[in-house]
Amino acid sequence: MDQTTFSAVDEFAADLLAPHDEALQAALTACEDAGLPAIQVSPLQGKLLQLLVGLQRSQKVLEFGTLGGYSTIWMARALPADGSLITLEADVDYAEVAQRNFELAELADRIDIRTGPALETLLTLEEEGAGPFDFTFIDADKVNSPNYFAWALDHMRPGGVIVADNVVRDGALADRDSGDEKVEAQRRLHEMLADELRVTATTIQTVGSKGYDGFTIALVREA
Ligand SMILES: C[S@@+](CC[C@H](N)C(=O)[O-])C[C@H]1O[C@@H](n2cnc3c(N)ncnc32)[C@H](O)[C@@H]1O
Numbered sequence: 001m002d003q004t005t006f007s008a009v010d011e012f013a014a015d016l017l018a019p020h021d022e023a024l025q026a027a028l029t030a031c032e033d034a035g036l037p038a039i040q041v042s043p044l045q046g047k048l049l050q051l052l053v054g055l056q057r058s059q060k061v062l063e064f065g066t067l068g069g070y071s072t073i074w075m076a077r078a079l080p081a082d083g084s085l086i087t088l089e090a091d092v093d094y095a096e097v098a099q100r101n102f103e104l105a106e107l108a109d110r111i112d113i114r115t116g117p118a119l120e121t122l123l124t125l126e127e128e129g130a131g132p133f134d135f136t137f138i139d140a141d142k143v144n145s146p147n148y149f150a151w152a153l154d155h156m157r158p159g160g161v162i163v164a165d166n167v168v169r170d171g172a173l174a175d176r177d178s179g180d181e182k183v184e185a186q187r188r189l190h191e192m193l194a195d196e197l198r199v200t201a202t203t204i205q206t207v208g209s210k211g212y213d214g215f216t217i218a219l220v221r222e223a
Pocket residue numbers: 039040041064065066067068069070071072088089090091094116117118119139140141
């Protein structure tokens with residue numbers, strides 16, 4: 001098996017199960033035209049996020065790492081008309097691209113994009129009494145994934161779900177001597193989860209158009 005096969009399977013399945021409509025395609029094109037890095041989730045991953053948001057019957061969603069808003073659009077489409085999604089992005093230029101994409105997708109009324117380093121924005125969200133969230137997607141600077149997880153967990157409803165992306169990192173997750181701070185952060189996240197009585201979690205390795213990686217999914221216990 002190689003990357004060509006992984007990409008071909010992704011393409012086959014995505015064409016049938018997660019096809020782009022005009023707004024999703026326009027969002028990706030706008031990201032490319034603006035020179036944003038192509039590090040958004042794949043179409044099938046976007047669809048998975050949408051299914052999870054829907055399965056949770058989510059009203060309030062929190063996202064760390066907007067980029068051009070591709071994953072945000074997938075998730076926001078599973079919200080009811082009175083639902084809301086707060087998405088956090090450090091880069092002002094990326095946030096502008098995302099905001100235009102939300103308007104084109106006719107979702108701007110339910111998406112609140114906050115610009116600035118997420119750890120700082122969280123202080124504001126805390127003051128505002130944001131949450132409790134039904135679903136959180138962690139996909140920003142990977143060194144801070146454990147910090148984002150810790151904050152999110154304190155602001156989730158019982159039965160809520162937290163997904164953290166890019167935790168496997170080409171298999172480096174298993175390497176205790178990796179020396180890479182992003183890998184170390186994912187190892188720390190797993191150690192936190194193992195000791196955290198408020199959640200039950202698993203990690204799934206994935207291959208696809210985005211290569212070899214994986215995500216962690218944590219369910220907040222009801223009591
Ligand atoms: C992997 S991309 C997000 C992709 C997006 N979730 C998607 O799938 O369409 C990560 C994003 O996190 C942003 N980011 C990096 N550091 C951040 C920080 N400290 N606070 C908020 N966002 C940050 C980056 O600018 C980038 O846009």
